[in-house]
Amino acid sequence: MRIGVPKEIKTHEYRVGLTPASVREYVSRGHDVIVETGAGSGIVADDAAYIQAGASIAADASEVFAKADMVIKVKEPQPSEWVMLREGQILFTYLHLAPDPEQTKGLIASGCTAVAYETVTDRDGSLPLLAPMSEVAGRLSIEAAGQALRRSNGGSGVLLGGVPGVQAGRVVVIGGGVVGTHAARMAVGLGAEVTIIDRSIPRLRQLDDMFQGRVRTRFSTTDAIESEVAGADAVIGAVLIAGASAPKLVTRKMLGLMKPHSVLVDVAIDQGGCFEMSHPTTHSDPTFEVDGIIHYCVANMPGAVPQTSSHALNNATLPFGLSLANKGLDAIRSNAGLLAGLNVHRGIVTNEAVAQSLGLECQDGVTALGA
Known part of the structure; x- marks a missing residue:
């Protein structure tokens, strides 16, 4: 799978979806990783560090979104980003959709599969990525x-x-x-x-x-x-x-x-x-x-503390991200924690709490994903 890592564009957001160490883990398992130039500047990781880890460097976000099968971010996609998402593409990031109807509409319109860090669960029902x-x-x-x-x-x-x-x-x-x-x-x-x-x-x-x-x-x-x-x-x-x-x-x-x-x-x-x-x-x-x-x-x-935050976040997200990269949608079908993280799939809201907060219809993830 080709993994895309755009540079975060939210105001004063310096974290990055994948650190060079995480890129190395994806590459070692046979995946291609494309990182937008400067994406790691907030954690003092330059393009050379990502190239050394096995990534290729994209000139801008549009190239990342166009080439990636899965986009890994930190913060929710901004309006200029969600319009670049497409059906068949997996988005793996924080979403926080309940208070954000515009983003939710954007994800629905894109047709992408959006998995939210904040609702992924562990075996004990805890929220390991939050x-x-x-x-x-x-x-x-x-x-x-x-x-x-x-x-x-x-x-x-x-x-x-x-x-x-x-x-x-x-x-x-x-x-x-x-x-x-x-x-x-x-x-x-x-x-x-x-x-x-x-x-x-x-x-x-x-x-x-x-x-x-x-x-x-x-x-x-x-x-x-x-x-x-x-x-x-x-x-x-x-x-x-x-x-x-x-x-x-x-x-x-x-x-x-x-x-x-x-x-x-x-x-x-x-x-x-x-x-x-x-x-x-x-x-x-x-x-x-x-x-x-x-x-x-x-x-x-x-x-505000991207060095600490990015590494802590990557430590938690890496196993789930690798599973998505290795198995695609089958990873969600076979993993109850990732299924809980599924918020939107092909224009359908699949998280009940999000749907209730926004007054939208909801379909359970298993049905939405199909066999």
């Missing part, structure tokens, strides 16, 4: 909160870790999954006071044991969220419903209860955001203010 970027985003969320809290950036001027004799900042993490756990770990490490809110009692028990009493845990109710947000210096939105739009857990009304110039970091923004007033921002203009509260809603947070 996990590494969730780990990165969770850790970055505390850095982002700390930056946004600086008075020069519009924040309240609180140092999350405090200093001796001065109260530490209060961090509330809504969601105790991968993002929330790593956010809490970073916040605890800084010395902040941390509360984690989650709707799973078993998960709250795990977190209590994991942090050995260094964090407070609360069961998720509207009252709990409202009271914790009111006293927070920084709130991290870390909720996830796989494939679906994120629920709006912090309402605009709650902003009036918060400390002036405190910070909301919405890590769920890829799925529409879990704060009512959230809208996507970029690394070049990451924050906005609503009712005196700073909102940080960058939709590709891990793109």
Whole structure:
């Protein structure tokens, strides 16, 4: 199979779909890899590194899309990219379709087979291709909160870790999954006071044991969220419903209860955001203010640390990508995890959560793929 790797074009996105090390793995198994010139510049991998790994270099994205049987990316295709997709071609990348009807229409119109990293599952039902970027985003969320809290950036001027004799900042993490756990770990490490809110009692028990009493845990109710947000210096939105739009857990009304110039970091923004007033921002203009509260809603947070992110992502995606390259659609038919990752196939939406979020008809993946 011919594998295509275009350069990412989303604002301040420096990750790359395949590292040179991953290219070498594909080539060693008999696949051809074509990489757009400069695609690896964000991870300090020049064209020569890709050529040494066995890839050929394309002059532009149009050449990559025209020649590839499977396109491997990081972020969702942009309008100029989805029009280059075609029937019979596999797209393997993050999609986050639930809050993005235009992209969904574009993929439907293209006829391609789109497999989303964020809905691929493992044998235990976990999300192995979302996990590494969730780990990165969770850790970055505390850095982002700390930056946004600086008075020069519009924040309240609180140092999350405090200093001796001065109260530490209060961090509330809504969601105790991968993002929330790593956010809490970073916040605890800084010395902040941390509360984690989650709707799973078993998960709250795990977190209590994991942090050995260094964090407070609360069961998720509207009252709990409202009271914790009111006293927070920084709130991290870390909720996830796989494939679906994120629920709006912090309402605009709650902003009036918060400390002036405190910070909301919405890590769920890829799925529409879990704060009512959230809208996507970029690394070049990451924050906005609503009712005196700073909102940080960058939709590709891990793109800020592409060396770490690209290698972590490739470590996770490589086995699944190789399976797709080796077997094509049969890999999806025979692997329940990849089948869960199938979002669109030949003009049909195959992920129920996406379809429900967008009000579209859905067909199960097995039926859509056919025998």
